[in-house]
Amino acid sequence: AQSVTQPDIHITVSEGASLELRCNYSYGATPYLFWYVQSPGQGLQLLLKYFSGDTLVQGIKGFEAEFKRSQSSFNLRKPSVHWSDAAEYFCAVGLNSGGGADGLTFGKGTHLIIQP
């Protein structure tokens, strides 16, 4: 079964500083990869996705992520964080089976704190 690891439970970053959130997955083939963000009391908002092609993908709110097959990683980055970026971030993996639908497997999340 596939699994997703987000090694950092909490990350604190100063406003204006750069950000990198780590995500590693375990799966036999190339999966679909996603990053979602969740603010308190809210649902999940899709930040970006990787299905195939260019390994550097751009998302909303200035976020980007890079797929590295050799490292089974899909790290999320932002060059300069804003106080409004404080939230819970989830990396997720979906099957690239072309016909199946087994749901997304999520990491445990990384709680991002922004210091003024």
Place this chain on the structure above:
Amino acid sequence: KAGVTQTPRYLIKTRGQQVTLSCSPISGHRSVSWYQQTPGQGLQFLFEYFSETQRNKGNFPGRFSGRQFSNSRSEMNVSTLELGDSALYLCASSFTPNYEQYFGPGTRLTVT
């Protein structure tokens, strides 16, 4: 385009009761998935429906069930509620399976 809507947003039930949660997907989306979110277990896949058929189910007991209607709206039902069923239940819709999923705000279920 309106997003995924879920009703009700908050629900308090007693152990042993049953509950039905509703989800309306984004217009044009035919696939609906359900997830349970708890502090201890995180986000876990419950099941997915596409064209009124359940395509897959996560590792949950048979007390958890769902269905999808011809207009793609979906409901999930939990019977004989247990304290451990207290969670945020999230619905997600996608155009078809294997497309990106868009989540609703969730239904917060509290079982007392």
